[in-house]
Amino acid sequence: MSLIVTRNLTKRYGSKTALDDVSLQVEAGAPVALVGPNGAGKTTLMSLMCGYIQPDGGSLEILGYAPGSRQLLGKVCALPQDALLDPNFSVGEQLAFFASLQGFSAKDARLEAERVLELVQLKDAARHKPTALSHGMSKRVAIAQALIGTPQLVLLDEPTAGLDPANARAVRELISHASEQTTFLISSHNLEELERLCDSVLYLDKGKLSQSLSIKSESVERFLTLSLQDIAGEEFGDKLSTLPGVHSVKRQHNGREFIIGFEPASRDYGLEKAALELLAEEGIRYRQLLNGKSLEDKLFS
Structure with missing residues (x-):
């Protein structure tokens, strides 16, 4: 079964068409890049996949279900570019809380919080509040939150934006490692980074899917x-x-x-x-x- 299938997907905001008759298919496997200029429809497409908004035309299925369906709980996760944790609670408390929302018991939620923090090499940050973390550490904690429960699909919006080279590399390595179990759809303007991470790219322009190509494939020419x-x-x-x-x-x-x-x-x-x-x-x-x-x-x- 395909992870994502859209057929003639359309979304309008008043007189503006944000997505125009978009049809695409994403299979499980290596990360997929979502590319396009500002205003191309990338954020709208991700919002539709999360079920935050509803389409005006066409259809969209995630793992065979409508976005936001109860059947997708724990299987799909999204990480907005500027995602923030609550400054009043420790990192470990918040990750354990998010795990409990996915159905983990109290004990297992704490263990899951420890597991994902270890994945991002921040196990010692569990007792700290988010305000005590650097920007790079905060980004890695946010990605840890997205990996709770080992979802099948994770939507990432500019995962390395604003990071120094060392932290950006750490995030890339984390995504590459997690790709063995999870498929990532990554929206970014950093083409060199996407070329390192992804095997295929979807290019949106003015709400239309103008290109869909394999980065790794050999062409006849x-x-x-x-x-x-x-x-x-x-x-x-x-x-x-x-x-x-x-x-x-x-x-x-x-x-x-x-x-x-x-x-x-x-x-x-x-x-x-x-x-x-x-x-x-x-x-x-x-x-x-x-x-x-x-x-x-x-x-x-």
Whole structure:
């Protein structure tokens, strides 16, 4: 059974159409990215999935049930970007309370609170009140709350927004580890982060699902992305285009990056070797040679 299925889903706010005839399907597995500009309909879509608001047209099912159904208790969880805990109670007390709302006994609720805090490496924070935590710790506690009961689906809105690099990495590692049991739908503007975490992406624009693609899949028309330390001129792109099997070269970022399209007839890594040899001949330093396109290029080029 699919985790999420929408058919011609539509939501309006007065004369504004926030979601326009959206049909999509999300299966259990690796995290899924939800991408789009501000006002594209991402928050509306997540609110509909949680049952906070009702659609004006079409249908939406989560695990085969209508959003907000009692059957989804403990199976679906959502974490808004600015989720806050009550400053008057300790972290452990609040997580245990949330566990009790899912049907845990008092003893098991305390154990579940300890379990999820250990998952986010904050077991010692159980006695502290939220005001005593740093922003990064608060975000990790919020994710711990979302993992109570090991839900099948977790909706995350900007899970690393405002975090320093160390805490952002800790959150990414946590999501990757938890993905073995839970499917995450992650809304974010950080495309590099989503590329690390997710296998597929849903792109909303002006309320419509304009793209749905696999980040990891190989296409018939294959690409390499060559990123350089320094700027290279058009003549270097011309030399790249003469390498065996190359049918297109796109120079971008003022000559710091080249997207190389090549024929997939053979895959013996000869093109990579030839590209590295050309770099050595030209005395050009490179940052990375990426198999495929970046998510940004897949979406916008």
